[in-house]
Amino acid sequence: MKLSMVGTGYVGLVTGTCFAEMGNSVICVDIDENKIENLKNGIIPIYEPGLEAMVKENHAKGTLTFTTDIKEALEATDVIFIAVGTPQGEDGSADLQYVLKVAEEIGKHMTHEMIVVDKSTVPVGTADKVKETIQKELDKRGVNIPFHVISNPEFLKEGSAIEDFMKPDRVVIGAESEKAMEVMKDLYAPFTHNHERFIAMDVRSAEMTKYTANAILATKISFMNEIANICERVGADVNKVRIGIGSDSRIGYSFIYPGCGYGGSCFPKDVQALNKIAQDAGYEPRIIQAVEAVNKDQKKVLADKVVKRFGEDLTGKRFAIWGLSFKPETDDMREASSITIIDELTKRGAKIRAYDPKAMEEAKRHYLKDNPNVEYTKSKYDALDGADAMLLVTEWKEFRSPDFDEMKQRLGQPIIFDGRNQYNMEKLKKKGFEYHQIGVPEV
Numbered sequence: 001m002k003l004s005m006v007g008t009g010y011v012g013l014v015t016g017t018c019f020a021e022m023g024n025s026v027i028c029v030d031i032d033e034n035k036i037e038n039l040k041n042g043i044i045p046i047y048e049p050g051l052e053a054m055v056k057e058n059h060a061k062g063t064l065t066f067t068t069d070i071k072e073a074l075e076a077t078d079v080i081f082i083a084v085g086t087p088q089g090e091d092g093s094a095d096l097q098y099v100l101k102v103a104e105e106i107g108k109h110m111t112h113e114m115i116v117v118d119k120s121t122v123p124v125g126t127a128d129k130v131k132e133t134i135q136k137e138l139d140k141r142g143v144n145i146p147f148h149v150i151s152n153p154e155f156l157k158e159g160s161a162i163e164d165f166m167k168p169d170r171v172v173i174g175a176e177s178e179k180a181m182e183v184m185k186d187l188y189a190p191f192t193h194n195h196e197r198f199i200a201m202d203v204r205s206a207e208m209t210k211y212t213a214n215a216i217l218a219t220k221i222s223f224m225n226e227i228a229n230i231c232e233r234v235g236a237d238v239n240k241v242r243i244g245i246g247s248d249s250r251i252g253y254s255f256i257y258p259g260c261g262y263g264g265s266c267f268p269k270d271v272q273a274l275n276k277i278a279q280d281a282g283y284e285p286r287i288i289q290a291v292e293a294v295n296k297d298q299k300k301v302l303a304d305k306v307v308k309r310f311g312e313d314l315t316g317k318r319f320a321i322w323g324l325s326f327k328p329e330t331d332d333m334r335e336a337s338s339i340t341i342i343d344e345l346t347k348r349g350a351k352i353r354a355y356d357p358k359a360m361e362e363a364k365r366h367y368l369k370d371n372p373n374v375e376y377t378k379s380k381y382d383a384l385d386g387a388d389a390m391l392l393v394t395e396w397k398e399f400r401s402p403d404f405d406e407m408k409q410r411l412g413q414p415i416i417f418d419g420r421n422q423y424n425m426e427k428l429k430k431k432g433f434e435y436h437q438i439g440v441p442e443v
C-alpha cells in the first residue's frame with residue numbers, strides 16, 4: 001500500500017517505519033526541516049531501541065522516504081495518517097491546532113480520493129472537526145473529491161515502541177465507511193493475523209478508547225502510590241502488598257509498581273484532557289481528578305524524604321541522581337519526575353550531579369538548561385563522588401545490580417533514596433547503607 005505519515009515524532013516515525021518494514025511504501029512528512037534533513041542522512045531524532053537500523057534499512061531500499069512537502073505525499077499516496085502532537089492547552093484540554101492545520105493542508109492539496117487516519121490522541125468529536133476542515137478547503141477550491149476520516153488510536157509505549165507496534169495487543173479502528181475499514185484491515189493484517197486483534201467500532205468510541213486506556217493505567221499507578229503512602233505510615237511494606245494483590249488474576253501484576261509518579265508525554269496530558277472532556281460534557285470526573293492530584297504530590301515524595309532526613313536548608317549538600325528520563329529505554333524527558341525532584345532539592349540550596357544513559361543531552365538542552373546547580377557525569381559512579389546521598393529516579397537496567405562496594409567508597413555518606421524500589425533492603429542494611437524506599441516504613 002502507498003501511505004503518508006504526517007508528523008515524524010515518536011508515533012509517526014515508528015508507525016511509518018513499521019509499515020515500511022511490512023512491505024508498504026511510506027512517505028514521512030514533517031514541518032521540521034532540520035528533522036527531515038537529518039532523517040534523510042540517517043540521523044534519528046529520538047532514541048528508541050531498534051528504530052535506527054530499521055529506518056536506515058527501509059530508507060536505503062526506498063520504501064521509507066522523508067519530505068517537508070505534504071503536497072508530494074498527497075499526490076503519491078491513498079492513505080494519509082495524522083500523527084502530530086496534541087499537547088496540553090492552557091485549560092487542560094488537548095490542543096488541536098496541529099491536527100487541524102494538517103487537515104487544512106490535506107483539503108488544500110488533495111488530488112484524489114483519500115483515507116485520512118487520525119493516529120494522534122484526540123478528544124471525542126475531533127474526526128468531525130477534521131472532516132469539516134477538509135471539506136471547507138475543498139469547497140473553497142470548488143472541487144468535489146471523496147474522502148473518509150477514521151480514528152486509529154495508538155497504544156505503543158516509548159522504550160518498546162517497535163515491539164508494541166509489531167505485536168499489538170489490539171488495533172482499534174473507528175470508521176463509518178466500510179471501504180475505509182476494509183483498507184485498514186488489509187493494512188494491519190500482517191500485525192494481527194495470529195490472533196483476533198483487529199477491533200472495529202464507531203469513530204467516537206475509538207477516540208474515547210484511547211483516553212480510557214491511558215486513564216485506567218494512570219489510575220492503577222496513582223492508586224498504588226496512594227497505597228504506598230499509607231503503607232509507610234502504618235508499618236506495612238508495599239513491595240509485599242503488591243505481590244500479594246498481583247497474584248489475583250483479576251488485578252494482575254502490571255502497572256501497580258509504586259514510585260515517584262508517572263511522567264511522559266501521554267499520561268499527564270491525557271488524564272487532564274479527559275477531565276476537560278468530561279467537564280465540557282457537564283460531568284465532574286472525581287476519580288480522574290484524584291489520579292492527577294495524587295501524581296502531582298507523588299513526584300515530590302522522594303525530595304520530601306531527603307528534606308525530612310537532611311532538613312529544609314540543603315545549602316552545602318550535594319546529591320547524586322541516577323536516571324533523568326521519565327522511564328527507562330528512552331531519552332524522553334517530558335514530564336519526568338526527575339525535573340520536579342531536582343527543582344525541589346536545588347531550590348533549597350542543594351547541588352546535583354546527575355547521570356542518565358540516554359537523556360543527559362535532552363536534559364541539558366531543554367528541560368534542566370536553566371538550572372545552574374546541575375552537573376552531568378560520564379558514569380553512574382562518577383555522580384556519587386562525595387555526595388551526601390544517591391537518589392534513584394529511573395530504573396535503567398544498568399542501575400539494577402550496581403557494585404555496592406564501589407558506591408559506598410565513592411559516596412560521602414552511604415545513603416540511598418530509591419524512587420523505584422529496586423534493591424534488597426536487608427542486604428543493603430547489612431552492607432552498612434541507610435536505604436529509603438517508597439511505601440516502606442522508615443526504621
Ligand SMILES: NC(=O)c1ccc[n+]([C@@H]2O[C@H](COP(=O)([O-])OP(=O)(O)OC[C@H]3O[C@@H](n4cnc5c(N)ncnc54)[C@H](O)[C@@H]3O)[C@@H](O)[C@H]2O)c1
Nearest residue numbers: 007008009010011030031032083084085086098120121154
Ligand atoms: N509518544 C507516545 O508514546 C505516544 C503513544 C501513543 C499516542 N501518542 C499520541 O500521538 C501523537 C503524537 O505524539 P508524539 O509523541 O509522536 O509527538 P512528537 O512531538 O514526538 O512528534 C510530533 C511531530 O509532528 C510534527 N508536526 C507538527 N505539526 C506538523 C504539521 N503541520 N505537518 C507536519 N508535521 C507536523 C512535529 O514537528 C513533530 O516532529 C500525540 O497525540 C500523542 O498523544 C503518543
Ligand SMILES: O=c1ccn([C@@H]2O[C@H](COP(=O)(O)OP(=O)(O)O[C@H]3O[C@H](CO)[C@@H](O)[C@H](O)[C@H]3O)[C@@H](O)[C@H]2O)c(=O)[nH]1
Nearest residue numbers: 154155156157158255256257259261262263264266326327
Ligand atoms: O507500574 C508502573 C508503570 C508505569 N509507571 C510510570 O508510568 C509512566 C508511563 O509509563 P509507560 O506507560 O510505560 O510509558 P508511555 O510510553 O508513556 O506509554 C503510555 O502512554 C502511551 C501514549 O499514549 C500509550 O500509548 C501507552 O499504551 C501507555 O502505556 C512512567 O513514568 C513510568 O515510570 C509507574 O510508575 N508504575
